[in-house]
Amino acid sequence: MGRSSKDKRDIYYRLAKEEGWRARSAFKLLQLNEEFNLFTGVNRAVDLCAAPGSWSQVLSRKLRCGDRSASGEEIKIVAVDLQAMAPLPGVIQIQGDITKVSTAEEIVRHFEGRPADLVVCDGAPDVTGLHDVDEYIQAQLLLAALNITTHVLKPGGTFVAKIFRGKDVTLLYSQLKIFFSDVTCAKPRSSRNSSIEAFVVCQNYRPPQGYVPNMSNPLLDHSYDVDFNQLEGPNRIIVPFLACGDLSAFDSDRTYPLQLDTGKEYQYTPPTQLPISPPYQHACQLRKNNLLSKADSPSASGLLQSGDQAQAD
Numbered sequence: 001m002g003r004s005s006k007d008k009r010d011i012y013y014r015l016a017k018e019e020g021w022r023a024r025s026a027f028k029l030l031q032l033n034e035e036f037n038l039f040t041g042v043n044r045a046v047d048l049c050a051a052p053g054s055w056s057q058v059l060s061r062k063l064r065c066g067d068r069s070a071s072g073e074e075i076k077i078v079a080v081d082l083q084a085m086a087p088l089p090g091v092i093q094i095q096g097d098i099t100k101v102s103t104a105e106e107i108v109r110h111f112e113g114r115p116a117d118l119v120v121c122d123g124a125p126d127v128t129g130l131h132d133v134d135e136y137i138q139a140q141l142l143l144a145a146l147n148i149t150t151h152v153l154k155p156g157g158t159f160v161a162k163i164f165r166g167k168d169v170t171l172l173y174s175q176l177k178i179f180f181s182d183v184t185c186a187k188p189r190s191s192r193n194s195s196i197e198a199f200v201v202c203q204n205y206r207p208p209q210g211y212v213p214n215m216s217n218p219l220l221d222h223s224y225d226v227d228f229n230q231l232e233g234p235n236r237i238i239v240p241f242l243a244c245g246d247l248s249a250f251d252s253d254r255t256y257p258l259q260l261d262t263g264k265e266y267q268y269t270p271p272t273q274l275p276i277s278p279p280y281q282h283a284c285q286l287r288k289n290n291l292l293s294k295a296d297s298p299s300a301s302g303l304l305q306s307g308d309q310a311q312a313d
């Protein structure tokens, strides 16, 4: 496969490299922002599951003007991921697991008693291909992100998180509705139609009266009924679904020619930031030392990413 073939198949992958984003996911947050105006008045933000860092890049570029906001306020952006991430201007990094209390405590410490205005989470587990398992783990990540959010978000603040729209997604919506007055499910143009992924945009944080944040699962909605999905008419709570991103934006499911504009010749752009210590690094080392047979090698099983493939989703 030529090094430009992914540029052809995935227009957002290519644009991300050309515009200097570490991952194509940057466009998802940018397109969500076009619809929901997420960054206005935001001085303190948390980016959960942030590596390799394209959402943190978006936050850094949108919120900061030099070292402060356009109105002169101090800007604080805290990014968390299991994996190491290359530094970014104005972004404090924590390498940690968002399901752990210690990570929540570390985030809270950075905010020094001043709550965040915005929490975003693009967390995704390594998918197994077993859809029920993947959806379950994704839901657990979202709940962990919600738990952390209840510790750091200011009343009225916004929480944005990746969600898999699987069979029991209404249970998650129901949980989120306990904490936010407005919950919308949004699908940016840069998120492939073929993907189960969407994003919940939860606005106006207003926890139940007397709610004390803790790291066990957030409040259950006791009125939730497993047959919820079967309810009809006014009994069924449906969160609005919004397709976002300008209609003229590129279609992430389409293959585009390499030469996009007639006047402008295609030029290959290398990835913006190679992974620092990717999970396949050990396998590459074994392979180099001939300790791994060819059939078992990550390149044979499709796990090895070349420099061309290393730009993340």
Ligand code: SAM
Binding pocket: 022, 023, 025, 026, 048, 049, 050, 051, 052, 053, 054, 055, 056, 080, 081, 082, 083, 096, 097, 098, 099, 122, 123, 124, 125, 126, 141, 312, 313
């Ligand atoms: N938003 C990122 C960007 O724009 O570059 C991409 C995020 S990537 C799709 C998903 C990330 O979730 C991975 O980097 C993974 O390490 C992280 N992740 C998965 N489970 C996690 C956990 N329990 N704690 C922290 N990070 C986690």
